[in-house]
Amino acid sequence: MVKSAIYLCLIFSALPAFAQRVQAELACKPAKTDFIYDCTIKLARNGQPLAGAAITVGADMPSMPMAHNVKPAKAKPGKVPGDYEAQLDLEMLGEWAVKLRLSGPVKDQLILHYNFDEKGAKPVIRSGRPLRK
Amino acid sequence: MIFDLIQNTFDGLAMGASYALLAVGFTLIFGVLRRVNLSYGPSIMFGAYCATWVHLNFQAGLLALALVTIAGAALAGAYVERLCFAPHTQGSAIAAMVASFALWMQFEEVVTLVMPKHLYDFPPMFEGEPLAFGPLGMRVEALVMLACALAICFALHRLLYRSRFGLAVRAVIDAPVAAQLAGINVPRILGLVFLLASSIGGLAGWLIVSTHTQITPMLGMWSTLKGLLAMMIGGLGSLPGAVIGGLALGILEAHGQWFLGPQARDLIVYLLLFVLLAWRPRWMTTQSAS
Amino acid sequence: MDDYTIGVLTNIGLISFIALSAYLLIIAGEMSFGQQGFFGVGAYVAGVATAMYGFPLPVAAAMAMGAGAAAAFLVGLPTLRLRGLYFAMATLAAAEMFRIVFELIHFQREIDGEPVGPDGTQGFRGIRWVFENGVEPAGYLAMVWGLLFVVMILFLLVERSKLGATLRMLGEDPELARMLGVHVERFKLGVVAAAGALAALGGALYAHHNTYIEPRNFDIMLGVHALAYALIGGLGTAFGPLLGVLVDIGVLEGSRFFQGYRMIVFGGLVAVLLVFRPRGLLDEKVVHWLRARFISA
Numbered sequence: 001m002v003k004s005a006i007y008l009c010l011i012f013s014a015l016p017a018f019a020q021r022v023q024a025e026l027a028c029k030p031a032k033t034d035f036i037y038d039c040t041i042k043l044a045r046n047g048q049p050l051a052g053a054a055i056t057v058g059a060d061m062p063s064m065p066m067a068h069n070v071k072p073a074k075a076k077p078g079k080v081p082g083d084y085e086a087q088l089d090l091e092m093l094g095e096w097a098v099k100l101r102l103s104g105p106v107k108d109q110l111i112l113h114y115n116f117d118e119k120g121a122k123p124v125i126r127s128g129r130p131l132r133k
Numbered sequence: 134m135i136f137d138l139i140q141n142t143f144d145g146l147a148m149g150a151s152y153a154l155l156a157v158g159f160t161l162i163f164g165v166l167r168r169v170n171l172s173y174g175p176s177i178m179f180g181a182y183c184a185t186w187v188h189l190n191f192q193a194g195l196l197a198l199a200l201v202t203i204a205g206a207a208l209a210g211a212y213v214e215r216l217c218f219a220p221h222t223q224g225s226a227i228a229a230m231v232a233s234f235a236l237w238m239q240f241e242e243v244v245t246l247v248m249p250k251h252l253y254d255f256p257p258m259f260e261g262e263p264l265a266f267g268p269l270g271m272r273v274e275a276l277v278m279l280a281c282a283l284a285i286c287f288a289l290h291r292l293l294y295r296s297r298f299g300l301a302v303r304a305v306i307d308a309p310v311a312a313q314l315a316g317i318n319v320p321r322i323l324g325l326v327f328l329l330a331s332s333i334g335g336l337a338g339w340l341i342v343s344t345h346t347q348i349t350p351m352l353g354m355w356s357t358l359k360g361l362l363a364m365m366i367g368g369l370g371s372l373p374g375a376v377i378g379g380l381a382l383g384i385l386e387a388h389g390q391w392f393l394g395p396q397a398r399d400l401i402v403y404l405l406l407f408v409l410l411a412w413r414p415r416w417m418t419t420q421s422a423s
Numbered sequence: 424m425d426d427y428t429i430g431v432l433t434n435i436g437l438i439s440f441i442a443l444s445a446y447l448l449i450i451a452g453e454m455s456f457g458q459q460g461f462f463g464v465g466a467y468v469a470g471v472a473t474a475m476y477g478f479p480l481p482v483a484a485a486m487a488m489g490a491g492a493a494a495a496f497l498v499g500l501p502t503l504r505l506r507g508l509y510f511a512m513a514t515l516a517a518a519e520m521f522r523i524v525f526e527l528i529h530f531q532r533e534i535d536g537e538p539v540g541p542d543g544t545q546g547f548r549g550i551r552w553v554f555e556n557g558v559e560p561a562g563y564l565a566m567v568w569g570l571l572f573v574v575m576i577l578f579l580l581v582e583r584s585k586l587g588a589t590l591r592m593l594g595e596d597p598e599l600a601r602m603l604g605v606h607v608e609r610f611k612l613g614v615v616a617a618a619g620a621l622a623a624l625g626g627a628l629y630a631h632h633n634t635y636i637e638p639r640n641f642d643i644m645l646g647v648h649a650l651a652y653a654l655i656g657g658l659g660t661a662f663g664p665l666l667g668v669l670v671d672i673g674v675l676e677g678s679r680f681f682q683g684y685r686m687i688v689f690g691g692l693v694a695v696l697l698v699f700r701p702r703g704l705l706d707e708k709v710v711h712w713l714r715a716r717f718i719s720a
């Protein structure tokens with residue numbers, strides 16, 4: 001009984017349960033008010049744009065986790081399939097871990113690291129590699 | 134190889150001089166108040182940001198910027214002393230420390246509200262090539278920093294042992310109640326020592342940012358951590374110990390960085406601190422500030 | 424409840440674990456700057472267990488607690504004799520060593536065609552147990568607060584027992600405790616290990632809430648915040664640290680009014696509060712009064 005359960009587990013874990021993870025990219029420009037950014041999110045899977053996902057966008061400061069609760073925004077579908085638009089209301093400039101919580105066809109959470117400054121957002125580079133998925 | 138070793142030691146001494154200055158200010162406060170001021174670094178950062186603001190808005194010379202940094206740090210220090218240390222001289226050390234941490238958060242937010250960019254340029258102290266001794270090099274800023282550290286340590290020693298003020302300070306350290314009874318205004322002495330320590334911190338801050346020619350809000354945490362580390366390694370509570378601790382920390386870091394990389398460097402420093410604390414050799418248990 | 428409320432409440436629950444862990448040490452007479460290290464150990468151990476080896480979260484959380492207790496025991500053993508600033512600095516040094524070790528660890532496995540596991544300063548991505556098992560945010564919130572509830576019950580039971588009295592005596596006067604026959608060293612090690620396990624449990628839950636952790640999450644800021652929450656809330660009862668977290672994250676964060684000035688308001692408030700209440704809002708006196716008034720009457 002136990003053995004067959006283990007086998008069952010093995011079979012299931014061998015299946016490619018999630019064919020490919022969702023990839024996301026972020027482009028932001030500052031809105032008129034300080035610390036508010038208009039962002040476009042591009043979702044893709046297997047190199048194809050991923051449309052129809054419901055995204056909640058939040059953010060956290062890596063150097064002080066749990067303390068900065070940025071009000072999560074729901075993203076609206078953008079002009080092109082796979083594009084989504086959301087407004088982020090951050091508390092200060094600097095590095096933020098942007099949290100994308102996906103529901104709908106895919107359930108997942110993606111964390112993107114971007115440096116926010118007066119001009120917009122750039123991916124964070126650490127140990128020579130950009131820190132993003 | 135041998136040149137590397139010597140060069141690393143030079144670089145370490147240069148860095149260590151700034152740690153030594155930070156530790157001297159820290160030690161002064163700890164020696165007299167028996168309290169840790171976590172806002173020590175952030176006060177320095179506040180002063181340095183004041184100077185950066187002046188630099189961006191006015192034409193100001195090096196000396197003026199140094200004075201602004203010192204004044205800003207002293208002002209911030211006075212605020213910290215009034216709110217976090219004066220009310221807790223009798224009470225718990227942990228309350229004073231947590232209160233000083235709360236003000237740290239204030240300094241960081243004030244600074245980032247007024248100057249929101251992550252990084253600002255700061256005018257260099259000295260423009261020109263480092264001094265060369267054969268294959269070895271030494272930055273002029275490093276020599277200035279070392280000279281300042283030694284001069285301040287010497288001046289403080291004179292102040293503590295050759296002046297009425299120093300006598301009062303030592304009396305307060307050794308026997309606060311007796312000092313009070315003998316007519317010494319203890320709160321005033323404590324306040325003055327705090328101001329003095331913050332000013333030394335301000336000087337250290339100016340030397341550091343004008344050597345690195347840039348400033349970020351991280352300067353606050355960096356100064357507090359390095360100052361604390363140097364003070365602990367130097368034995369907690371003696372001024373020469375603080376200088377030696379700072380220089381030792383600098384040299385250790387320089388060699389660690391060169392041979393093992395930045396992460397291993399920090400690992401070694403913390404490992405050394407942990408071992409020293411657990412083992413507690415006799416020179417680490419001296420408790421007197423004088 | 425909307426996403427925002429759920430998010431804030433979950434964060435309050437998560438940070439309460441490390442605040443309680445700092446509180447436990449304070450009432451035993453020790454101030455630790457290093458509880459973030461054990462929080463990090465818990466986060467990494469539990470993350471590795473679920474994301475790389477497919478353990479269910481409850482098992483992973485138990486492993487994290489074990490690892491946290493073991494790490495705290497190892498840190499506690501050589502630092503038992505230290506008090507005050509010396510202990511605080513020793514725990515800080517230990518926590519920073521943990522953080523740097525997290526930066527140095529590169530340990531990954533291929534899962535579903537992508538590498539998963541701690542990757543030094545790049546962090547540890549893909550701790551997806553919550554998503555793979557269809558736990559909704561509200562469900563996770565219930566899990567966090569359910570566990571916190573159990574921890575609180577344990578705290579309240581201990582504080583009402585002889586064990587709690589010994590704990591506070593140790594904090595007030597270790598020599599007296601020794602004379603009364605308490606094995607001070609052994610007792611303290613137990614407290615240190617329990618506090619480590621508690622912080623590690625919080626870390627395990629944090630890792631699975633966030634799906635991503637990195638060494639920088641566990642630097643001194645987190646530890647000092649935990650200490651501050653415990654002290655602001657009050658050292659008289661285990662509700663104190665919760666109150667501290669609630670005051671900071673709940674009230675100030677929740678009211679958008681202070682946006683941009685939050686730290687200025689909160690920092691000033693804390694400093695002034697500590698002038699009048701150096702042992703926090705719910706200090707021993709208040710708790711004693713409340714108890715006499717409402718429980719024993």
